[in-house]
Amino acid sequence: MHLIQKKFEFILYGLILSTVIGFISFLFLRVEAFFTEFFWEKTPQIIGKSPFYFLALCLIGSGIVIFLKNKWGDYPETAHDTMNRLKQDKTLDYSDVFKGLAMAAIILMFGAGVGPEAALLSAVISLSIWQADKLRFLFFNQDEINQLPFLERAKTVLHPTKNFQKYSEELALKDETILKKKKLLNLLFIVNGLVTLTVLMKSTNQPSFITKVGMSSWHFKELWIFIPIVLLSFFWAYGYRWLKIVIKRVMDQLLPKMPQRIIFGGLMIFVFSQTMPSLLHSGQMSISPLIETRSSSTFMVLLILAIMKLVLLQFCLTSGWTGGDIFPIFFAALLVGAGITKLFPGMDPVFIMAITASSFTISILNKNPIFIGLFTALFFPINTLPVILLVILVFWSMNKYFRKQNQMS
Structure with missing residues (x-):
């Protein structure tokens, strides 16, 4: 029974963390869409579609991008760069993930002809490593954590910036059976994050990423x-x-x-x-x-x-x-x-x-x-x-x- 409870707590924790990732993804898309509509559609309807307004908008956006790049560095990072770092280091520094998302949202809301997928996927990869480090900490310390009072236990496992266990070759699991279960759990958490994002998008009447081009009757x-x-x-x-x-x-x-x-x-x-x-x-x-x-x-x-x-x-x-x-x-x-x-x-x-x-x-x-x-x-x-x-x-x-x-x- 104790083993079943430990597995249940581990899976529940993973589902909570993947839900958080789905919510962050939704928040990024929602903020970007809101300000894009506000800057490019609603405001011009109120003050008129003057070229001076759009010129001022683009110059203000340029100033903000320059300021943030000088302060934070060359963000946002693309998913390709993030994956290369992950392959090389076997882990990621996810402390700056919100800087990348903020910079990507600003670039998009000021009209750049680029897509949101690179920055969003980069953030999701980094947050997935954050989730893995949190789960790894619970896996190796679950018995000690369960002995804490409920509120202290919740604070320990749910604190977003504390209590991690980084990947290391020495701690890496080698058992094939466990590795297969780990892959299934990862798939479950990915699906849960996607479901969370989809439900939030639909419940707030956000337009879908996917627009059907039409019907076909080719021969x-x-x-x-x-x-x-x-x-x-x-x-x-x-x-x-x-x-x-x-x-x-x-x-x-x-x-x-x-x-x-x-x-x-x-x-x-x-x-x-x-x-x-x-x-x-x-x-x-x-x-x-x-x-x-x-x-x-x-x-x-x-x-x-x-x-x-x-x-x-x-x-x-x-x-x-x-x-x-x-x-x-x-x-x-x-x-x-x-x-x-x-x-x-x-x-x-x-x-x-x-x-x-x-x-x-x-x-x-x-x-x-x-x-x-x-x-x-x-x-x-x-x-x-x-x-x-x-x-x-x-x-x-x-x-x-x-x-x-x-x-x-």
């Missing part, structure tokens, strides 16, 4: 377009890499200092706010308007918008307005897909957009085609999943082939 005779679009995605990815190099070189030569870059990034956000406001922010909230206006736009207009979305993304990333690139790149790929549908009006448009969005996004990001492909599949109807899986298979096979060639050479 096998339309599969001929698959290969041309996949081949086109390689040219698209090459063009994007060339764009990154050019913008970085120009910025390095003309704007070598951080404050100059950030002010320039703020001015670019202002320019886009006056010329192409739909390209501001990550693009995830512009998917529905894109679907509604797709029929009235020409191929060239949609293609130019896609290119300019990537230009804004690179200006933001290079100038210090750091954020995620998955959502912006996916949105640009959707714009290209919508443009291609104009060239083939007799074909299923959602089918074309599914192939284009998945292949263009995977080819640009050039990493983990399974994750990126399944991410894009969330936005499309289930009957397009086979062709998206085919895209994933093509790029996964190519990555595997090139890795093998590099190992041999």
Whole structure:
């Protein structure tokens, strides 16, 4: 009975901590969405959409970003950097996680054309290590903790900044049976955190991350377009890499200092706010308007918008307005897909957009085609999943082939 109680307390503690992580994720998204709407929609409705207001907004945002980067450092950190540190050190310093979230929220609410996913995922990874250290402390000290009075016990285990047990090779569990149970518990805690986030988002009527592009009734005779679009995605990815190099070189030569870059990034956000406001922010909230206006736009207009979305993304990333690139790149790929549908009006448009969005996004990001492909599949109807899986298979096979060639050479 004592062993069962210890297991129950351990699982309950893990569920509490993962709920906290889900709540922090929700709070970040809610704060960012509230101030984004306040700055870019509600306030202009009250005082008028004057260019001077948007210029002042972008310059104020630039000033805040400069001040915080001088004070805190180069935040927010991307999930890629966080994972690299975790692989190298086997642990993370999660004391600055809220600095990263605060900086990411500020960058997003002042209009940067980047996504929230990089900073949020980085924070979730860091908080997961925080959870693991708290659970490890309970695991090794549970008998002593249970002997404390109830209030003292609760204070000991729930204190957010005390009572941790960092990872070490000596304390690491080696038993395969226990390790399998640990993986199942980790999965349970991840699901609990996601459920917490989803429930909070729905209970407060927040828009979903996922917007369905539409319904599809594609036929096998339309599969001929698959290969041309996949081949086109390689040219698209090459063009994007060339764009990154050019913008970085120009910025390095003309704007070598951080404050100059950030002010320039703020001015670019202002320019886009006056010329192409739909390209501001990550693009995830512009998917529905894109679907509604797709029929009235020409191929060239949609293609130019896609290119300019990537230009804004690179200006933001290079100038210090750091954020995620998955959502912006996916949105640009959707714009290209919508443009291609104009060239083939007799074909299923959602089918074309599914192939284009998945292949263009995977080819640009050039990493983990399974994750990126399944991410894009969330936005499309289930009957397009086979062709998206085919895209994933093509790029996964190519990555595997090139890795093998590099190992041999």
